[in-house]
Amino acid sequence: MYGRKFQRNQFLYYQTPSPFDLPSLNESLYFPKVNESDNDSMILHTNLLNSLYRKNTQLNPSNFEGFTLNELVTKVTSIIRHMMSAQNEFQAFRIKEILQVGSFKNGTMRCGKNVADLLILLDRVPTTMLVQEMSVRMHALLNDMQSVQIVPKCEYLSVEMTSKGLDIFNDSARVSVLIGTYPEYVIKISEENLRTAVKHNIAAIQHSKFMEENSNPFAKILSRVLKFIIERNEKLSAINPWMIDAFACYSIFSNYLNQPLSLNQAFLRAFQLLSTGIFTISYGVPDPCKNFQFSINHHLHVAEEKDIIEAAQGILNKILDGKVDEVLELSD
Template sequence: MVRPGLMRGGGRGGMGMGMRGRGAPYMNKKTFLPRHPFDLTLAEMAFPRVHPAPDDSALTNALLKRSQDLTPTASEQTAISNLVAKVQGVLDNIVIAPGDFTKCQLEEVRQVGSYKKGTMMAGNNVADIVIILKSLPTKDCAEALGKKVEEDLQKSMKTEVVPKAEALSLAYSEKGFEISNSLAKVRCLIATLPQNMRKLETEKHLDFKIIQSHLAAIRHTRWFEENAHHSTIKVLIRILKDLARRFDGFKPLNPWICDLLAHSVIMNNPSRQALPVNVAFRRVFQLLASGLFVPGSAGITDPCEVGHFRVHTSMTLVQQDECCMTAQTLVRVLAHGGYKHILGFVENTTVAKEMSVWDGVVVSPLEPAYEKPSEKKDGEEDDMECVEGETINE
């Protein structure tokens, strides 16, 4: 439930109240009508500037500096690229000429995730490769494939002088297997052909949801390469990932949500041209603060899923409220010049939770607007956001 007067992203405004009485019984059924929060960028024609835009070069330079700090170093990039090339080469050979390896059949191998997208973070030298099997993905075949890849890698490196730091190791996980050295790691994620999904059995095969997520990663990477390759988007994605890592209220913003949010704030504007990174950065906080990711908002539709799946519905109602509440505090901090605290140049994440003063202006964090409801009484109706067909994972 939402406390009276504390609903985020605007008031109720009487929307959704049907006719009473016997006149129109069909009107009693609630209809879910998602609304987009107010966005000054989309409404700029209705709100023309009366003063020229202020000089924002300090924020722009700070954003570019922070992005550079978050980008892997040249040595990190070399280490991960070398390991990916070796693993990819071995897997491609198994696809083309499996030889006496009969434990499973490989259909194709695809690089996915932040390595492929060019949005890796410094200090997290991990790349992902999805291996699509023609056969069903049993746990035994995943282990056998991992051993085969390790053996072929060791054979290919026999003629090389391998430093101790680049000595390979093999590890298994519920998602597949990992090939790593002390400098980098490649996660090999097992999937299967879509038509095999209905044949999966819990006892014998890898988890259905995990395989689904691996296939989704391929769709995400393909979409990103086609739509979000602009360098400004990649700069903002790294900054959003860093915010999600440092501020508790933004932790539910997973990498895919960060990708879509960065693409939306930069490209979704009347000119359809990429906005400058400083404008896009401010727009992130403005949209989140106005309720982009709260119940009732149109949010951002996942372009890789069937139907109109809004990505923020993967967050719980408490997480949605905390995300909005954090943004509402930080947008005020940003408006009064506190960008260094937000970006992490001054390591102080308490600005989102504690009162702070900026040039005489007091910024106080807000209280939660959402409270978990008590048990529903007989005859009590659901809230507008809990209508049938709108799923929110708790």
């Protein structure tokens, strides 16, 4: 009930193209190509592509991470399904649905970020006390499960409450159980922080559906690499994960030819767009999960917009100067 299908070419319906974004128009008509060394351009893009593939290999989760996280997701899912089926015992929670969302679902998870998001939809108004009681009951079920097994200390599961729900984790992996509900109950949540968190959690359903239906392997690699760069630059910290996912798709698919760009072209274009102010109030990337009526960057403050432009220009200068390995923190 929360998802809808978006076509890739819907990204063409933006209001104002970012300045000097050549893929958004027929550059042969507006910016005739001058004589330049095609060899230099080829070397730049070849090196750029090779470096991006190398970095993606480094960022891919290891087999151990994938195995431990999948194992934990299976355990947590089985516990939640037990709570859904044992209605007499857990009627107070009224759990109706369980969904995978986030980077684990989207295929953009990175090594060292061994976290999966599970969203549970309640058929009632959530409260902090309800979430607290749920965490206690889940912890008890986990203890019962582990009491009949020989569990190494590093694999023993713990539970803690978070601003978005609760986390179940051990030394190797973590599952974030996000609390959600249906639209008729959201407006009845009296706690402002919880209401904001629930809205954010619910939005993750559409975000994951969008990535599933509108991304391609290059978009996932680009998203993973951008998250790595942004995480290491404080001036880019206002760019949240959903902005990165949507922006990665925009950089690849939104162009006048309506054909996906290559990974290296999209990576370069992404920083060209950021450098020229794509995330300012004058431009922006329309949010495909809000009927393109709002931009994904509408919440940014002016100071944050300036920081993003400044940081992106510095990164772009390094890329064009052949220092992409420095940007990606690659060593020989």
